[in-house]
Every structure is written in C-alpha cells, then in structure tokens.
Amino acid sequence: MSAKAEARTVKARAELALNDDFLRKAVKFTTERLRSGKKNASSEQGNWEDWRERGRQIRLHTIANLDYYLNLFANNARANGVQVHFADTGAEAVQIAMEIAERKRAKTVVKSKSMVSEELHMNSALERMGIETIETDLGEYIIQLAGETPSHIIIPAIHKNRYQIADVLSKVAGEQLEADTTVLAGFVRKKLRENFLEADIGMTGCNFAIAETGSMVLFENEGNARMVTTLPKTQITLMGMERIIPSFEDLEVMATLLPRSATGQRITMYMSAITGPRREADADGPEEMHIIIIDNGRSLQLGDPEFQELLNCIRCGACLNACPVYRHIGGHAYGGTYSGPIGAVLTPALNKNVAEWDDIANASSLCGACYEACPVKIPLHEMLVYLRRRKVEQGHGNKAENAGMKGFGTVMRSAKRYSAAVRMGQLGQKLVVRGGEIRSKLGPLKGWNSVRVLPSLPKQSFRQRFKTLDEEIRAGLQEMSPDVRSRMEEALKRQRDEKPEQGGHGHG
Amino acid sequence: MADAERERLRQTDDIQHTEAAQIESAQTESAGKEAAHRQWLKRLEEQSRAKQEAFMAGIAGRLKRPRVMEAPVHPFRGAPDFWRGFELFPEERVARFSEHWRSVGGHVARLPDLGAVRSFIAEKAAEMGAKIVLRQNEPELAALGLEEALPDAEVSVWNEDGGTDWKARAAEADFGVVMADHAAAHTGTVAVLSSKDKGRSVSLLPTALFIILPAERIRTRLGEVLTELDQAGRERLPAGVHFISGPSRSSDIENDLTIGVHGPGIVYALIVG
Numbered sequence: 001m002s003a004k005a006e007a008r009t010v011k012a013r014a015e016l017a018l019n020d021d022f023l024r025k026a027v028k029f030t031t032e033r034l035r036s037g038k039k040n041a042s043s044e045q046g047n048w049e050d051w052r053e054r055g056r057q058i059r060l061h062t063i064a065n066l067d068y069y070l071n072l073f074a075n076n077a078r079a080n081g082v083q084v085h086f087a088d089t090g091a092e093a094v095q096i097a098m099e100i101a102e103r104k105r106a107k108t109v110v111k112s113k114s115m116v117s118e119e120l121h122m123n124s125a126l127e128r129m130g131i132e133t134i135e136t137d138l139g140e141y142i143i144q145l146a147g148e149t150p151s152h153i154i155i156p157a158i159h160k161n162r163y164q165i166a167d168v169l170s171k172v173a174g175e176q177l178e179a180d181t182t183v184l185a186g187f188v189r190k191k192l193r194e195n196f197l198e199a200d201i202g203m204t205g206c207n208f209a210i211a212e213t214g215s216m217v218l219f220e221n222e223g224n225a226r227m228v229t230t231l232p233k234t235q236i237t238l239m240g241m242e243r244i245i246p247s248f249e250d251l252e253v254m255a256t257l258l259p260r261s262a263t264g265q266r267i268t269m270y271m272s273a274i275t276g277p278r279r280e281a282d283a284d285g286p287e288e289m290h291i292i293i294i295d296n297g298r299s300l301q302l303g304d305p306e307f308q309e310l311l312n313c314i315r316c317g318a319c320l321n322a323c324p325v326y327r328h329i330g331g332h333a334y335g336g337t338y339s340g341p342i343g344a345v346l347t348p349a350l351n352k353n354v355a356e357w358d359d360i361a362n363a364s365s366l367c368g369a370c371y372e373a374c375p376v377k378i379p380l381h382e383m384l385v386y387l388r389r390r391k392v393e394q395g396h397g398n399k400a401e402n403a404g405m406k407g408f409g410t411v412m413r414s415a416k417r418y419s420a421a422v423r424m425g426q427l428g429q430k431l432v433v434r435g436g437e438i439r440s441k442l443g444p445l446k447g448w449n450s451v452r453v454l455p456s457l458p459k460q461s462f463r464q465r466f467k468t469l470d471e472e473i474r475a476g477l478q479e480m481s482p483d484v485r486s487r488m489e490e491a492l493k494r495q496r497d498e499k500p501e502q503g504g505h506g507h508g
Numbered sequence: 509m510a511d512a513e514r515e516r517l518r519q520t521d522d523i524q525h526t527e528a529a530q531i532e533s534a535q536t537e538s539a540g541k542e543a544a545h546r547q548w549l550k551r552l553e554e555q556s557r558a559k560q561e562a563f564m565a566g567i568a569g570r571l572k573r574p575r576v577m578e579a580p581v582h583p584f585r586g587a588p589d590f591w592r593g594f595e596l597f598p599e600e601r602v603a604r605f606s607e608h609w610r611s612v613g614g615h616v617a618r619l620p621d622l623g624a625v626r627s628f629i630a631e632k633a634a635e636m637g638a639k640i641v642l643r644q645n646e647p648e649l650a651a652l653g654l655e656e657a658l659p660d661a662e663v664s665v666w667n668e669d670g671g672t673d674w675k676a677r678a679a680e681a682d683f684g685v686v687m688a689d690h691a692a693a694h695t696g697t698v699a700v701l702s703s704k705d706k707g708r709s710v711s712l713l714p715t716a717l718f719i720i721l722p723a724e725r726i727r728t729r730l731g732e733v734l735t736e737l738d739q740a741g742r743e744r745l746p747a748g749v750h751f752i753s754g755p756s757r758s759s760d761i762e763n764d765l766t767i768g769v770h771g772p773g774i775v776y777a778l779i780v781g
Contacts (some may be wrong), residue, residue: 057584068576139760249586252731281704301569325509
C-alpha cells in the first residue's frame with residue numbers, strides 16, 4: 001500500500017490527496033476526458049436510455065435467477081474441459097490458486113488486470129510463496145513496480161506523471177529512460193514479451209461469463225489479456241460469481257454499454273471469448289484452464305432489497321468519472337479496492353463491516369451523478385443513504401451529532417423554546433461578533449470558521465419583526481393609489497380569462 | 509588392440525544401456541507424474557461438484573425461494589427491438605467499417621481481388637523490410653502465393669509441422685497474415701476464430717498485422733456475429749474467438765495515446781471485392 005492509503009480516515013486520506021497537486025489535476029483531467037468521451041460515445045450510439053434500460057433488465061434477470069445461470073455456466077465450462085472451482089471466501093480462492101501453482105511448480109505468473117485479484121490480494125500471496133507475479137497491463141505494471149495500488153478502476157496509474165514513470169521503469173531497465181510515452185511503452189513491450197513467453201501460469205479476471213456456452217469474455221485495449229490467455233500452459237481465471245450473462249446475444253448489449261461507459265470507445269480494441277483450454281491439435285492456448293468462481297461477500301447482497309442491484313455492476317468506472325467527490329480526492333482516499341461511488345457502497349457491502357468503512361458513505365454529496373452515469377442504472381446515491389441509515393441504526397453514528405440532533409428536535413418542537421433559543425443566541429453572540437461577522441474558531445465554530453466566516457444573527461429575528469412587518473404591509477396596501485389598484489385587478493382578471501381551465505393555487 | 513576395442517565397445521554399449529534406461533525411467537516417471545496429475549485434477553473436480561450444489565443452494569436460500577432448475581423465461585434477451593431492424597446496404601457497411609477502423613488508428617485498403625492483396629503485402633514488406641512473415645493455414649492465404657511474392661522474407665505457415673515452437677515463431681514475426689471470419693461495420697470490428705490451422709498468436713504477436721476481409725463478410729451489427737456463436741452452440745465453438753477493432757493501444761501514461769503496447773501496432777484491414 002502506498003503512503004497515500006495509510007491514513008486512517010477518508011478525510012485524512014483525502015487531505016493527503018488534495019495536497020498532491022499533480023494527483024488532483026491528473027484525476028480531474030482524466031475523469032473529465034473519460035466523461036466527455038462517454039457522452040460522445042453514448043450519443044453517437046443513440047437511444048442511450050433504451051440501451052441502459054435493456055442492460056439493467058438483463059442484469060436484473062440474471063441475478064434474480066443466478067443459481068440457474070451460474071450452475072449452467074459451471075456445467076458447460078466443465079464440459080469444455082475447464083476445471084471449475086467454487087470459493088466462498090477470498091482466502092479460499094487464494095488457497096485454490098496456490099494449490100494449482102504448487103502443482104505446476106510455477107516460478108512466474110503473468111496477470112492481466114483484474115479487480116477481483118486486487119480484492120483477494122492475490123499478488124502478495126503468490127509473492128509470499130516465492131512466485132514472481134507480473135502485472136502486464138501497462139498501468140498496472142507501473143504501479144506494481146512502484147509498490148502502489150490502483151487509484152482508478154480503468155486507469156490504475158492515473159496519479160503518476162511520465163517523469164515518475166520514467167524513474168520507476170529506469171530502475172528495471174538499468175539505464176535512464178527518456179520520459180517519453182513511446183519510449184516508455186516500447187520498453188515495457190519488449191520487457192514483458194519475454195515474461196509472456198516464459199511464464200508458467202497466466203492469470204486473468206473475467207468481464208462476462210456466458211452461461212449457455214461456458215465461455216469467458218475479456219475486454220481490453222492493449223492485448224495483454226490475449227497474451228495471458230494464449231501463451232502460458234496453464235490459465236487461471238478469477239471470476240466474481242455475479243459476472244454471468246445468459247448468452248452471446250446478451251453480450252451485444254454489454255459490449256455496447258461497457259466500453260462506451262468506461263473509456264468512451266465504441267468498443268475496446270480486443271474482445272475475446274475463451275471457451276475452454278486449447279483443442280488437442282491447436283498449437284497455442286493453455287493446455288489446462290481453471291476458473292475460480294468467487295463469492296467473497298457477494299451473496300450477502302442477494303435477497304437484500306436495498307443492495308441486491310449492486311450485483312448488476314459491470315465495473316466500468318463511469319460513476320467514478322461522474323462523481324464530484326472522486327474528481328477531487330482520487331481513488332486512494334477511499335482506502336478499499338474499489339473506489340468512487342461504487343466503492344463507497346461495495347466495500348462495506350462485501351465486507352459486511354459498515355462500522356469500519358463508516359466514513360466513506362459520507363464521502364458523497366448524494367447528487368445522484370453516479371446513478372445518471374451508470375450504464376445499468378444502479379441507484380448508488382440511494383444506497384449511500386441506506387448505508388448511512390444502517391450505520392446509525394447499528395449505533396455507529398456520531399455521538400455528538402446524535403445528541404445535537406436530539407437537542408435540535410427538542411428546541412424546534414416548541415415555539416416557546418425556539419424563541420428563547422433565538423434570544424439566547426442574540427445575547428450570547430455579543431461575545432464573538434466583530435463588525436457583523438463571527439470569526440472565532442472556538443469549540444464547534446472551528447470546522448466552519450477555518451475556511452469561512454459565519455454571519456452574525458440579526459439584532460431582531462424575522463418572528464420578532466413580524467408584527468411590525470405585518471402592520472406595514474397592511475397599511476401600505478391601504479395607501480395604494482386607486483388607479484394602481486384597478487390596473488392590478490384588471491391584470492388578474494385577464495390572467496384568469498386566458499387560462500380558464502387552470503384554476504386553483506398555481507403560481508402562474 | 510582387439511581387447512581395447514572390445515572394451516571401448518562394451519563401455520559404449522553400457523553408456524547406451526544407461527541412457528536407454530534413463531530415458532525409460534524418465535518416461536515412466538513422466539507417465540507416473542501425468543497419472544498423478546490426472547488424479548489430482550479428478551479429485552479437484554469431485555470437490556468442485558460437491559461444492560457446486562452447496563453454492564447454488566446457498567444462492568437460492570439467499571433469494572428466499574427453491575432452486576431454479578428449469579430455464580427461466582428471459583424476456584429481455586439481446587439488443588432492444590429497434591436495434592434489430594438496423595441494417596446498412598453493403599456499400600454503406602464497407603464505408604462505415606473503414607471509417608471506424610481508421611478512426612482508431614487502423615489502416616484500410618479496398619482491393620479488387622487476391623492478386624491485388626498479394627502485391628499490396630509485397631509492397632509493404634519491401635517498404636518496411638519485413639524478414640519474417642507468418643500466415644494462417646487457410647486455402648485463400650495459400651492461394652496468395654506469398655512465398656514467391658516475398659523473395660526476401662521467410663514465410664511460414666502456422667502449425668504446418670510439429671517440430672516448430674509456433675508461439676516463438678509468431679513472436680519474432682514482422683508480419684502476421686490472417687483471414688477475417690466475420691466483421692461488423694457499426695463497431696468496426698473483425699472476428700477471428702482459432703483452430704489447429706489458425707493460431708491465436710498470429711493475429712497478436714507480430715509487429716504488423718494484415719487482416720484480409722472479403723467485403724461480403726461485413727455485417728451491420730456486432731449482434732449479427734454474436735448470434736451466430738449462440739447458434740453454433742457450445743460444442744462447435746473454438747477455444748478462442750477474438751474480436752479485433754484496431755491496433756493495440758493504451759492511454760495509461762498521462763492519458764497520452766500509445767499504439768502497439770503489446771499487440772500489433774500496425775494493423776491493415778484489406779477489404780477484398
């Protein structure tokens with residue numbers, strides 16, 4: 001974990017992120033680029049709302065019948081010659097992968113980007129066994145060398161500039177590489193080629209699994225996932241149990257939604273459907289293929305009316321790019337594997353430990369931009385509210401906040417208490433008001449006043465002035481000259497005549 | 509002298525015997541290992557089957573209903589209805605495909621026949637100085653006669669003999685030459701299917717890739733190609749179906765677009781007819 005992820009609260013981690021000027025700018029630039037790319041790509045496709053709705057319907061249907069489709073997938077994959085495994089927990093999935101690696105006497109594992117693998121901390125487990133583990137996605141490779149974690153689902157090294165990247169890669173090269181994108185990418189291509197050809201095991205994630213054929217589908221732009229599924233003799237695929245869709249026909253909808261939402265592309269450069277290990281006479285492809293189907297907290301969402309739709313997520317990252325909070329603090333501030341709005345909901349949901357992640361549900365303004373962006377219409381902003389409610393119900397709320405709310409309720413319930421409180425405020429503020437402003441940072445004023453200035457309470461409140469105001473208005477109306485009065489009455493009459501059906505209390 | 513000769517022969521014989529014994533024991537050992545490995549896989553499979561039942565029962569339990577054993581009615585299968593009626597004329601398909609292929613950094617050439625393909629590739633090979641060319645083992649590609657057209661390059665045919673490390677061959681190739689099995693204009697995508705004659709590596713490892721695409725294979729929507737995979741059914745699917753929509757690319761360094769990160773950076777779609 002990077003230094004940035006070590007601070008204990010979202011607030012502390014966000015402060016670190018906000019201080020890192022480059023990170024903030026890079027995140028802002030990238031997310032804006034991705035967001036406008038998505039807008040263009042979705043409007044180019046046309047009827048975007050229909051596609052979103054269809055995507056949601058397919059995901060809802062599949063999850064509602066997950067036992068049927070997952071079972072079908074497992075049976076078909078096995079019929080294709082795949083070794084299928086089931087893991088209830090992350091630890092169990094790691095254990096299965098370790099056993100395969102040990103059997104294969106594996107020295108090197110090449111990996112293509114997989115969020116599930118991050119979730120399981122697969123790399124550190126492999127490294128502990130003395131197996132060299134190489135991330136081959138360009139961005140992942142860079143942050144692995146730098147000893148950091150991804151800060152964006154789609155662009156993991158979003159927080160590093162090319163000079164920092166050149167420094168990281170120069171250490172591997174043994175010579176100073178020029179901070180030029182082409183030079184750096186060229187170096188990685190050459191370096192990783194050797195690894196692809198020599199590795200014992202290729203490890204991938206899984207974007208979608210086709211139930212009816214037992215195929216697994218990967219979307220990517222670089223070609224590294226194809227390398228990983230083509231060259232090593234053994235392939236291990238880590239698959240979240242909810243990655244299923246019924247058919248290839250349904251894949252068209254996902255292929256329409258995922259790349260457009262993720263990177264604003266019409267489609268990724270490569271989309272691969274792998275159906276079992278190599279056929280007997282083939283000269284490439286893995287001889288042995290394992291798919292590990294992982295629960296790790298996912299089934300906790302099943303049957304939960306508030307959170308089941310989380311399983312519809314296709315991991316595109318559109319909600320990150322749309323989120324005003326994410327755009328300011330970046331991914332590391334969320335502290336978990338998944339960042340942004342989806343991470344804020346998914347992390348506590350998967351871990352079933354609301355208490356530990358209680359602060360990330362608050363790292364949102366509930367503006368709903370995440371829902372608007374989501375290609376399968378997951379109501380993330382509502383889930384954040386449910387999460388906050390659960391947190392309070394479980395007694396993890398803020399004690400001072402609760403006491404404050406209770407007190408506020410008591411005061412507001414009675415007009416007598418309310419006006420007494422206003423009078424007390426008017427008297428009490430005399431100690432801190434300077435020139436109509438309160439700048440003091442004493443006690444509860446600190447949070448607000450360290451960045452803003454609190455206006456003072458007026459000498460007389462609205463209620464206190466109401467009697468006078470009322471009288472003024474009544475007297476004023478009486479003083480209205482007769483011609484003004486008749487003009488106003490005529491205007492009112494005209495209005496009524498023009499819209500005869502629209503009676504009632506509208507504001508016009 | 510004769511004794512010495514005899515002794516030498518005896519020793520050679522011994523060595524040969526030992527070697528034979530070693531090979532034999534290595535063979536039995538590897539056969540033993542293989543058997544042990546198969547047994548291990550069998551054990552894993554048994555474990556997995558047992559676990560599968562519990563896993564599915566767990567899901568049904570969470571969903572608070574009995575297990576679904578019959579295929580549920582799926583009223584939302586595939587693309588929305590309005591989309592299914594979308595169809596371009598053949599010439600529009602070629603134009604749309606070309607436009608999209610170019611927009612992501614790919615190259616397109618519209619050629620009248622295979623003869624023109626042959627000269628096109630020969631010209632590019634001369635221009636780029638291609639030394640090693642690898643093609644799939646397909647009749648249309650054999651008909652190109654690349655061996656004669658590219659006298660300065662070594663042309664090999666995927667998996668034509670068992671003695672070559674074909675993956676390594678693909679890795680050192682300058683040009684890969686493949687046929688497109690399908691294409692979709694709307695996304696600017698070609699699909700290549702693997703088989704013993706059609707390596708996945710040929711469209712992936714070489715520096716430059718030439719995809720030969722008969723114009724009549726270009727459909728309008730990606731869904732038209734995907735539906736065919738459903739229709740083919742599990743048993744007839746190849747191990748790898750790869751959809752390619754342009755050169756390998758990445759924006760992972762400062763959002764700066766790089767072409768050819770892992771896969772081919774130079775990709776030609778040669779549309780024939």
